[in-house]
Amino acid sequence: MQSPVILEVEALSAGYGRFDVVRNVALTVGKGEAVALLGPNGAGKTTVLRAVMGMIKQRRGTIRVGDRDISALPAHRIARGFAAIAPEGRRLFLDQSVEDNLILGALHLRRDRSRVRTLLEGVYDLFPVLRGYRTRLSSFLSGGEQQMVSIGRMLMSDPAVMLLDEPSVALSPVAVDIVAKALIELRRRGASLLLVEQRIDVATRVCDRLYVMSHGEIVEEMTPEAVRHGGMSILNRYLG
Numbered sequence: 001m002q003s004p005v006i007l008e009v010e011a012l013s014a015g016y017g018r019f020d021v022v023r024n025v026a027l028t029v030g031k032g033e034a035v036a037l038l039g040p041n042g043a044g045k046t047t048v049l050r051a052v053m054g055m056i057k058q059r060r061g062t063i064r065v066g067d068r069d070i071s072a073l074p075a076h077r078i079a080r081g082f083a084a085i086a087p088e089g090r091r092l093f094l095d096q097s098v099e100d101n102l103i104l105g106a107l108h109l110r111r112d113r114s115r116v117r118t119l120l121e122g123v124y125d126l127f128p129v130l131r132g133y134r135t136r137l138s139s140f141l142s143g144g145e146q147q148m149v150s151i152g153r154m155l156m157s158d159p160a161v162m163l164l165d166e167p168s169v170a171l172s173p174v175a176v177d178i179v180a181k182a183l184i185e186l187r188r189r190g191a192s193l194l195l196v197e198q199r200i201d202v203a204t205r206v207c208d209r210l211y212v213m214s215h216g217e218i219v220e221e222m223t224p225e226a227v228r229h230g231g232m233s234i235l236n237r238y239l240g
């Protein structure tokens, strides 16, 4: 049985200045599903994530989370539990401790201390190494550990849908493996993920479905099985 749709993007066009960078994009993420968005540099993947977060306004189309149309909501309202992002480049406050960075993700929940504590425990269970680093300045962490904090901060807002923008980029093979295993564990916990990823191996390992974007449009939808059984040549056509 198919899971109910938690994120539905319909006929989305969005961009910067006068130009549409993404056109007529339609995608869905089911509840408890992990979906990848692949594509070459400049295809518009980050722009789709920014539009879902309300960081740029869509020009046309609809974005729904559950049964709520969030297209017209401002970014700070979307961040209150509809969607959260682990952005490209992580964007941590490097002069703040690990735990302070994490708690920033739960600003809208701050009156509910026990929920914030439970969410923090969930992050430390997912990334045990961070438990020992909670008071450490984030600037002292490795790239992989900073990525864990970024993913942890996303989890702290307890969002209906989680967006990740290239979490494996510039990480060591060991750190990529830790991140991939964490995403698989999040799926096991029932999270709904939309993952922008350059690495096909990570995307096929973590995700149930893959979309391919090229020149601002979604051009293919595939399963990891299809990629493994001959679909690689189709992907390579777009990804080079």
Ligand SMILES: Nc1ncnc2c1ncn2[C@@H]1O[C@H](COP(=O)(O)OP(=O)(O)OP(=O)(O)O)[C@@H](O)[C@H]1O
Residues within 6 Å of the ligand: 016, 017, 021, 039, 040, 041, 042, 043, 044, 045, 046, 047, 048
């Ligand atoms: N703030 C901005 N102002 C103007 N143009 C932008 C801005 N951000 C991105 N673009 C342009 O929009 C297009 C799509 O960019 P986007 O970052 O969405 O692509 P992407 O698929 O995520 O690629 P990458 O893997 O390089 O991040 C690119 O041509 C880019 O130059």
